[in-house]
Amino acid sequence: MPTKPHIFTPERVEQLKLLWQAGLSSSQIAAELGNVTRNAVIGKIHRLGLSGPASSPDPLAPRKRKKDLNRLRKKILSSDETPSDEHRRSLTELNEQTCHWPVGDPTSAEFSFCGAPTISGLPYCPSHSRIAYQPAADRRKQKADESRQDNAVSTPDSTSRD
Numbered sequence: 001m002p003t004k005p006h007i008f009t010p011e012r013v014e015q016l017k018l019l020w021q022a023g024l025s026s027s028q029i030a031a032e033l034g035n036v037t038r039n040a041v042i043g044k045i046h047r048l049g050l051s052g053p054a055s056s057p058d059p060l061a062p063r064k065r066k067k068d069l070n071r072l073r074k075k076i077l078s079s080d081e082t083p084s085d086e087h088r089r090s091l092t093e094l095n096e097q098t099c100h101w102p103v104g105d106p107t108s109a110e111f112s113f114c115g116a117p118t119i120s121g122l123p124y125c126p127s128h129s130r131i132a133y134q135p136a137a138d139r140r141k142q143k144a145d146e147s148r149q150d151n152a153v154s155t156p157d158s159t160s161r162d
Contacts, residue, residue, distance in 0.1 A: 007036050008044055016041065020050055089115035099125035101132075 008016070012033055019029045026041045033041070089098055090112060099114035100123040116125035124132055134142075 007040060012036075013044070013048070016044060017048070017050070020045060084116075087115035087117075088112040099123070099128055101125070101128035 015033060016029060019032055024032065026045070027038045030036050030038045030041045087099070088103065093115070094100055094113055097118055099116045099118050101114040102111070103114055104111045114125055114128060116127070118125055119129055122129055122133075
């Protein structure tokens with residue numbers, strides 16, 4: 001039985017390493033090498049011990065950091081102002097500095113958006129951000145409280161009999 005030719009010759013392994021370091025994906029490397037599958041490239045990369053993708057994440061893409069989230073949370077919680085009707089805007093009047101919180105029934109002619117000044121980086125004013133961005137623990141507690149209230153109202157009193 002004839003032996004299968006080896007897919008990864010030393011020259012192709014060297015080319016694979018260079019392409020991997022250049023940041024190409026496994027699919028791109030497979031296409032560049034030719035006559036090899038994406039999975040074969042992934043396996044060879046793994047066996048060679050090459051670490052994750054050689055290219056780093058886009059340095060221009062902003063990442064939310066814990067400090068930033070804590071700073072936003074403090075801004076949201078520190079503001080006690082409630083938006084007034086004077087800020088109301090139509091959809092076409094909204095921009096990045098105006099609150100996008102919908103107000104009213106979307107099918108009515110009076111429908112509008114809050115329009116109050118937003119917190120930098122968020123689509124809502126501080127008042128509506130408190131509603132939109134609640135910590136998960138608070139939402140679970142609020143849901144449990146509402147459930148208890150609903151059960152208390154719907155459960156008939158066992159002492160009263162007709």
